[in-house]
Every structure is written in structure tokens, then in C-alpha cells.
Amino acid sequence: MSIRDWPTLERPREKLLDRGAAALTDAELLAIFLRTGVAGQSAVDLARHLLNDFGGLRQLLEADLAEFSRRLGLGPAKFSQLQAVLEMARRHLAARLHRDSALESPQAVRDYLKAQLRHERHEVFACLFLDAKHRALAFEVLFHGTIDSANVYPRQVVKRALAHNAAALIITHNHPSGVPEPSQADRQLTLRLKEALALIDVRLLDHFIVGEGEPLSLAEYGWL
Template identity: 50%
Template sequence: MSDCNAACGESPREKLLGRGPQALSDAELLALLLPRAGGGNCPTRYAAALLQGADGLAGLLAADRRALLQERGLGPASVSRLLAAVELAARCARQPLTRRDVMTSPEKIRLFLQHHLGSRSREVFCCLFLDSQHHLLCCEDVFSGTLDGAAVYPREVVLRALHHRAAAVVLAHNHPSGLTHPSSADRHITQRLRDALALVDIRVLDHFIIGRGRSYSFAEAGLL
């Protein structure tokens, strides 16, 4: 057994193969993606320190790739593996939405939006443009903003919906604070978007607010 394995105990690879990926901690899973990061230090210990400095997994995944490349011990290969893993997870979550009625799978919408928005450090407003069968045509980040807000313009949303020839739209934005209760501004813009899209016969089916590990649905709350 190497010094690293002796210091860290059972290696993450052995643990994964023996007991499955769900048995690994965040640091152990991250260590498998960054086996050569940390300048020769134990990968699991390095991964744990990286997570602590980033305020957890969500904070690390929210980091800009330029910031990751500046992190001591992370090189281009390690950053590439990390970003590729994140993108694969997001694409896996998105795929079922292109094959079935989105509105019959609210949990799949939540899962996708958590991957897409949950770890963002700035507020992002996105639209899921749907066809007449409510299959996903495109997910597009329409507006982005600061830590606590993004300006949303109904005219631009209408133009993007017409561009994609959408029959319906699901709205979504994140709250970097992690809180998901809608503000008065959230309620106001939802109604404005609903009215603007109705003029061109496009329905707003829902508006999700995404926090870290949680979400809020306007439709489920009876606000649409």
C-alpha cells in the first residue's frame, strides 16, 4: 500500500468498486476525478481541502473555470476532467426532457434545473422552450446578473420563443442565496412574461426558483 493509501485508508477506487459510488464522500469522488492534483499530496486530503475552501461541492462547481485554473494544485487536465464530469451530469439530466412530455416529469425538470442552475454564483434567468407536445426544444440562458438579481425583459423572451417556434415555455432562475421563496419582483415578472407570451399564443407552464438542493414551483403553489 502506498503512503497515500496508508494515510487515507481504503482508496476511493477500491471503495467505489467494492461498495459502489454512493458509499464515497464528496472528497473521495472528487479525488477520483483529480488523481494527480495537489502536487503529490494525498488526493483525498487535497480534495477535502479544496471543498472546504470552496464552501462545499456546490461552491466548487460554481467556480469559474479561470478561477479553477488559478487554484494551487489544479492544472488544465484536472480542471478539464472536473468540468467534463459536470457537463455530462447536466446532459444526462436534460436528455429525458427531449423525449417525453416535460410536464409529466416535474422531478426530472427539477433534477435538470438543479444541475443547470443550482451551483451558479450569480443569478441566471433561463427558459425551457417546448414544442406542442411539451418536449424540450432548447434550454437557453436568456439573462444573467449579479449575486442578487438579473434584469428580465419580456420582449427578449418573446423573441427567443418565436425563434425556437415554441408552443410553451417553462421559466426558471436561481437564487444564489439558496432561498427559494419568490420575491414580489419574481411574482411581478412572472405575470408580465405570462401576459407578453399569451399575446403570441405561447403558454407559460411553470416558473421554477432554484436554490442549492431545493426548488420552488409557481404552478404547484397555485400562482400560475
Template identity: 55%
Template sequence: MHTDNSKPYNITTPITEHKVLEAAADILACKYIRDDAFTSSEATKEFLRFKLGKYEREVFAVMLLDSQHKLIDYTELFFGTIDAAAVYPREVVKLVLNENAAAVIFAHNHPSGINEPSIADKNITKRLQEALALIDVRVLDHIIIGDGTYSFAENGLI
């Protein structure tokens, strides 16, 4: 999460769409860190749309949450191609332990715009859930960002 307030935007340089979306995501993150965290699925999806909607290749991200589901950190962990990203459970577990997270929300984008999870999406989610269960970390959701959003939790897959 970008929170460096020491460098204001230079108004003589054009602001890119990417910078506008990053700023919007930062505003949302600050709002929900102060309030009741990411307990609202709509707020979570909105945050993730700003973060992941801009990419033209698949990006797999992890929202690391404390026991009250407040955001500890948002990390874009794996970067792939236009239609796939390799995800390694070992790296996810290392990140979760390093940040002392109690829960996580996974997210990735589908540059094709299709929101439905693939078989690979379902399989990696199950593997990640199993790996994190061994260290008592809850997987709250896995959200896919395409032309809309798809929540594994809302569709009974988590």
C-alpha cells in the first residue's frame, strides 16, 4: 500500500490513470483501516478493483489482516502473463508469518474481463487454504477482478 505523503503530486506533470487509481485505493484503505476494517465485501471489492483493475497481465495479491480484520498490508505477490500467474503456497505462508497476519483475502485479476474462476483458480485457493490452516490463518475470501467481481465466499467456495 502506497502511503508516502512526503511526495505530493507535481501539478506540472500530467497525472496518469494509474496514479489516480492508486490514490483512490490508498484513500479507501485509509478509510477502512480507521473504521471497521474490511468486514464489508463491497468495500473490499471496491478497494481491489482500484488496485488490480489497471493491469493488462494477471497479478495475484494478498490482503493481510489482523484478528479484527483490519488491513496490515496489501501485497501484490505474483505477476504473470495475460492469462495466468504462478502462485506458490510456500511464499504466501512466508509472507503471512512475516507480517503476523491472522486472516487473509486473496485477489487476482482476469485481464480478459471474465469473472468466473478457472479450475486452476479453484485448485490454488484450496491448496492455499490447506497450507494456511496448518498455521491457524483464516482465508476469508478470494476475489477475482474482471469486468465485474467474483467472490469465492459469496459463491460458497470458501
């Protein structure tokens, strides 16, 4: 049955307009993005098939062009559109941090860091540089590593903090395994960076580890 034959408020687009995007399932959201189905499948049917094939919405969103384009109904044009949507979402999250204090908007910080790092398949280390009012100045990935580690050099972190004239920093790295539990090395690195940054009067506010679910804050656990 075509989506046009469904009851009006069960159609994904009309349901979104009536109840808001949060009321839609992953398949319904994806169907709106796809717009059309393929022979024998409505857009919702195709979306369900794709989500099952990829293993979920996150895996679909993080697929590279070659992997994405192997599926029926997808290709370079849809991949480009999807990447544009994802980048707009990242820029929207960044704009919130430029406007508001990171300390007053902890969920905005978490959302932004998830958008930046959770798709990475190898470990990366990054810094969110903040001004005196704790608003974002810049976000930089400084070090790339392997599947389970990345070498971090405090001198380079200090150098970039000075370049941005930052008053404070939030550091972050991802755990590709999905488990955000900090290692002893993570905790030692945090203290080393805190001491190095204190020498140039830059405050280290937090260290977030990005895995599955919500990023873990070392400050909230009293490890900073």
C-alpha cells in the first residue's frame, strides 16, 4: 500500500507536523529523508529494510560513501544530502556553545562532543577552547591514534590554547569500543594537562570520554 493511501495522521510527514519530530520512529524519520520508495516498497518499508540491513540508524548515518551506495535506493546524491544534514546539525550545536556558557549548558556540550566524535573509528583527542565567559572559541582535533589509543602531547595543547587566547578548556577523546570508562592513563593525562595549563593561567574545566550513550565527565566523578 502506498503511503498516500494511509490515514492522514499516520503518514510520516503529516505525523511530524501534527506531533513533532520526536514522535516519529527511526524508520519514519528516514522515510521523510528518502521521500520515495522503490518498486514494491513504500518509503517507510524501504527505511525499515535499510535500518535492518545497516543494523540501526547510527550505523547508517556513519557509513562511508562506498558502503552507503551499495544499498538499493541509496547513492551519491542521497549520501551528499545526508552529509549536509549532519553538518548542519553539528553547526547548530556549535552555535549554541558560541552563544551560551559551557558551564550553564552541560547538555549542549555533551551533544556537541557526541556529534563530533562518536562516529570516529579510531581514537582521537580534541580540545574545546573557551573564552573567559566559557563560551566556545574553537574546537580542534589535535591527535589521531589507533583503535584503542592516541598519543597526547601537553606542549601542543598549551600551544593551541595560547593561539586561541583561551581562558579555559574542555578536553575530550573517544573510545571506539563504545565503553566510556576512563583508564588509569586517561586520569593521569588529565592531571598532567591540568598542571601544564595552570602554568599559563588556563583552567581545565572537564575531560569528556565519548562512547555509547552519554559522554562521561571526569569532573563529575571527582577525577579532575
